[in-house]
Amino acid sequence: MDLSLTPELREFREEVRTWFAEHLVGEFAAIRGEGFSWDDSFWDTRIAWDKELAADGWLCIGWPKAYGGRDASIDEQLIFQLEYARANAPYRGSVQGQDLLGPTLLHFGSEEIKQRFLPKIIAVEEHWGQGFSEPGAGSDLAGLRTKAVLEGDEWVIDGQKVWTSAGAHADWLYVLCRTDPEAPRHRGISMLLVPADQPGVDIRPIRNILGGAEFCEVFFSGARTASSMVVGDVNNGWAVAMGALGTERGTTMLAENLRVAGEVNQMIAEAQASGGAKRAVMRADLARAWSDAKVMEWNALRLMTAIKGVGGDPTAQASLGKVFASEAHKRMGEIAMRAEGPRSELVGNGYELDRLQQVFMSSRAESIFGGTTQIQYNVIAERMLGMPREPRRA
Amino acid sequence: MEQVELDEILDGVRRFVRQEVVPLEEQIDEADEIPAGIIEQAKEMGLYGFAIPEEYGGLGLSMYEEAQLVFELGWTTPSFRSLFGTNNGIAGHTLLEGGTEDQKRTYLPRLASGEWVASFGLTEPDAGSDPATMTTKAVRDGDDWLINGTKRYITNSPVADVVMVFARTSPEKPPAEGVSVFMVPTDSPGLSVGPKDKKMGQAGAWSADVILEDVRVPNSSMIGEQEGAGYVTAMRSLAHGRVHIAALCVGMAQRLVEESVQFALERRAGDTLIADFQLIQALLADSKTDTMAARALVLDVARKFDDRSDVKMGPATAKYFASEAVGRVADRAVQIHGGAGYMRGVAAERFYRDARLFRIYEGTSQIQQLVIARQLIKTARNTGGR
Numbered sequence: 081m082d083l084s085l086t087p088e089l090r091e092f093r094e095e096v097r098t099w100f101a102e103h104l105v106g107e108f109a110a111i112r113g114e115g116f117s118w119d120d121s122f123w124d125t126r127i128a129w130d131k132e133l134a135a136d137g138w139l140c141i142g143w144p145k146a147y148g149g150r151d152a153s154i155d156e157q158l159i160f161q162l163e164y165a166r167a168n169a170p171y172r173g174s175v176q177g178q179d180l181l182g183p184t185l186l187h188f189g190s191e192e193i194k195q196r197f198l199p200k201i202i203a204v205e206e207h208w209g210q211g212f213s214e215p216g217a218g219s220d221l222a223g224l225r226t227k228a229v230l231e232g233d234e235w236v237i238d239g240q241k242v243w244t245s246a247g248a249h250a251d252w253l254y255v256l257c258r259t260d261p262e263a264p265r266h267r268g269i270s271m272l273l274v275p276a277d278q279p280g281v282d283i284r285p286i287r288n289i290l291g292g293a294e295f296c297e298v299f300f301s302g303a304r305t306a307s308s309m310v311v312g313d314v315n316n317g318w319a320v321a322m323g324a325l326g327t328e329r330g331t332t333m334l335a336e337n338l339r340v341a342g343e344v345n346q347m348i349a350e351a352q353a354s355g356g357a358k359r360a361v362m363r364a365d366l367a368r369a370w371s372d373a374k375v376m377e378w379n380a381l382r383l384m385t386a387i388k389g390v391g392g393d394p395t396a397q398a399s400l401g402k403v404f405a406s407e408a409h410k411r412m413g414e415i416a417m418r419a420e421g422p423r424s425e426l427v428g429n430g431y432e433l434d435r436l437q438q439v440f441m442s443s444r445a446e447s448i449f450g451g452t453t454q455i456q457y458n459v460i461a462e463r464m465l466g467m468p469r470e471p472r473r474a
Numbered sequence: 475m476e477q478v479e480l481d482e483i484l485d486g487v488r489r490f491v492r493q494e495v496v497p498l499e500e501q502i503d504e505a506d507e508i509p510a511g512i513i514e515q516a517k518e519m520g521l522y523g524f525a526i527p528e529e530y531g532g533l534g535l536s537m538y539e540e541a542q543l544v545f546e547l548g549w550t551t552p553s554f555r556s557l558f559g560t561n562n563g564i565a566g567h568t569l570l571e572g573g574t575e576d577q578k579r580t581y582l583p584r585l586a587s588g589e590w591v592a593s594f595g596l597t598e599p600d601a602g603s604d605p606a607t608m609t610t611k612a613v614r615d616g617d618d619w620l621i622n623g624t625k626r627y628i629t630n631s632p633v634a635d636v637v638m639v640f641a642r643t644s645p646e647k648p649p650a651e652g653v654s655v656f657m658v659p660t661d662s663p664g665l666s667v668g669p670k671d672k673k674m675g676q677a678g679a680w681s682a683d684v685i686l687e688d689v690r691v692p693n694s695s696m697i698g699e700q701e702g703a704g705y706v707t708a709m710r711s712l713a714h715g716r717v718h719i720a721a722l723c724v725g726m727a728q729r730l731v732e733e734s735v736q737f738a739l740e741r742r743a744g745d746t747l748i749a750d751f752q753l754i755q756a757l758l759a760d761s762k763t764d765t766m767a768a769r770a771l772v773l774d775v776a777r778k779f780d781d782r783s784d785v786k787m788g789p790a791t792a793k794y795f796a797s798e799a800v801g802r803v804a805d806r807a808v809q810i811h812g813g814a815g816y817m818r819g820v821a822a823e824r825f826y827r828d829a830r831l832f833r834i835y836e837g838t839s840q841i842q843q844l845v846i847a848r849q850l851i852k853t854a855r856n857t858g859g860r
Contacts (some may be wrong), residue, residue: 119543135723209644213813216742218743218812219743219812220743220744222744223743223744234641241812243813266742286817286818287817287819288816288817288818289816289818289823289826291818291819293816338626348636359840361840361843362840382745410805417830417842418838422597422626422627422834422835422838424674424834425671425673425674425675425830425831425834426671426672426674427672427673427674428672429672431672433674437674440830441674441827444816444826445809445813445816447809448808448809448812448813448815448816451811452809452812454753454754454809457753
């Protein structure tokens with residue numbers, strides 16, 4: 081990707097930099113770098129930070145102006161993410177709506193749905209939770225069983241979803257439901273928007289390896305939503321969920337991968353403080369972690385280039401980037417523990433973990449969620465290498 | 475020991491571990507405590523002294539026999555083994571390797587029966603697996619010694635009756651000559667035990683700081699009653715401990731392979747059992763191969779430990795390989811379990827957290843690498859090269 085900037089882009093970068101310098105202060109500066117998509121620590125302050133960004137139009141900058149965005153170009157979005165990482169700002173709180181659902185609504189939502197929901201997302205007034213995976217349908221998402229039946233002008237939903245990130249904070253859920261049980265697996269699914277605060281929706285926390293409960297399971301028993309709350313066409317939810325690979329996917333990946341560089345810097349500081357950096361083996365490991373972080377950053381930039389339409393198939397590039405990032409991040413977690421030495425084993429009284437321990441624990445999930453490494457290998461083999469499709473399952 | 479006698483012990487321990495301890499694993503993890511009934515039964519079965527010779531009240535297993543027993547113990551939460559791990563292992567062996575005949579006769583039977591729990595006090599806040607930077611000091615005062623210092627991550631110290639405390643008795647000498655070891659009762663004035671460490675894994679296995687402030691002990695409490703012998707004793711105890719921990723890792727790896735295979739045979743993706751996916755089969759095969767390689771290495775090293783033909787490099791290779799291998803096996807087990815493997819209440823998740831510690835305690839992987847390489851280089855130099 082060509083990173084030489086035009087005068088206009090340089091001016092844009094200056095504007096962003098100045099904004100961060102003026103606004104990333106006080107309680108926000110105190111939680112620099114905190115939080116992640118799987119980590120809801122400092123939630124209230126992070127939501128306040130989201131609102132700080134929103135007030136000056138720095139959320140979802142690629143969205144059309146009509147829905148509160150800036151119509152920012154891909155280059156501008158790229159610059160924004162680089163500056164965001166440079167400033168080491170807290171991880172945004174309400175990313176489910178901003179990064180995942182919002183772009184889907186832009187592509188597939190009816191005008192009514194866009195008008196109803198996008199301004200609330202961009203104003204950080206409504207939080208979203210995702211209802212995709214089920215106990216029996218994870219990497220094999222098309223096997224989902226949660227069903228929705230139209231009764232009059234309402235959908236009635238029954239079933240169970242799992243791994244709903246930040247589910248405890250959700251006002252609304254976007255839920256994949258089987259709406260035509262007779263159709264082939266991929267064809268009878270719809271994406272419904274369901275209010276979380278109703279008797280038919282029960283959101284329960286699940287304790288994960290970190291000891292926290294950022295993930296939830298969601299039980300639907302006769303939950304209701306209006307018949308118009310379908311994204312895209314009824315029974316076309318699979319295409320909606322898989323979506324066109326939007327710019328946002330690229331910027332999200334870039335944002336996450338850039339954060340990793342910050343983690344490596346922390347490992348280096350840790351190893352220097354503990355004396356571990358004096359050892360050649362530790363230094364070699366840190367050099368590898370740093371190199372991996374660079375590759376992650378470049379993979380994200382390549383994905384941005386692919387999305388601009390000048391560098392190959394973005395889906396394949398995204399798969400490649402994900403496989404590398406999730407495996408590399410696990411290696412980094414291991415090195416982070418070694419950089420800390422034996423105290424890496426100690427946790428707080430309530431199982432509180434420091435940042436590097438979190439990297440070790442949470443990175444273990446990354447080769448599982450969003451399509452396991454094994455699923456990504458299939459995508460790469462089929463889409464990039466032209467290998468035959470996996471034999472039809474019995 | 476006769477094979478039939480050993481088989482009887484192994485059978486009994488296997489049944490006890492699988493029928494009595496495994497069902498309590500989740501409870502132990504949540505409560506960070508092993509139920510008293512399990513502790514009593516472990517004492518009755520002789521588990522507090524399996525590695526202590528019969529003449530001192532133990533079962534007197536050789537390293538080769540002990541390894542087979544520890545494979546069985548490794549099947550469940552490592553906190554179970556930890557209950558009596560220090561009595562048999564690093565603390566008991568300090569007495570066994572370094573003690574006078576009188577000390578061994580007086581104290582080892584108490585360790586072997588579980589009447590006493592003993593801890594091994596080597597690690598310090600700024601001296602981990604390498605004792606060269608140890609700062610705890612013992613100063614002669616008439617017929618006594620006054621000990622000052624802090625020991626860190628001392629396993630079983632919250633329940634210990636005695637701690638084997640390593641201290642510099644000649645600070646001007648290098649550690650190999652200037653460190654001695656004392657058996658210090660935990661009710662000695664000036665000795666205090668800090669709050670239990672909160673660990674990432676291995677809940678139920680307790681460790682804490684041991685703080686010594688002008689703790690007065692008689693000269694007779696010096697192990698071996700020989701000044702400066704502490705370092706050699708520590709190294710010998712650790713060598714035994716390394717084979718022991720390696721065997722424990724093999725046991726856990728065997729359990730994880732079993733958990734992985736069972737899950738793969740229950741879990742469907744679409745209409746296909748995940749056990750039928752080749753990429754899942756590849757993970758299972760790698761884990762089984764790692765486990766068998768580690769098991770074979772441990773048994774081979776144990777035989778050579780018993781005939782004293784290799785008491786240093788072998789134990790280091792076994793501990794290094796087996797602890798890294800169980801880390802890989804646990805990682806694959808989580809991958810095979812998918813999202814469930816990331817959630818509390820699932821054995822693979824718990825073992826993933828438990829396994830991390832094996833690469834750290836009783837000599838980190840990095841220390842084992844140094845031990846192995848230094849032995850190679852020293853041997854080559856001594857034989858004059860080509």
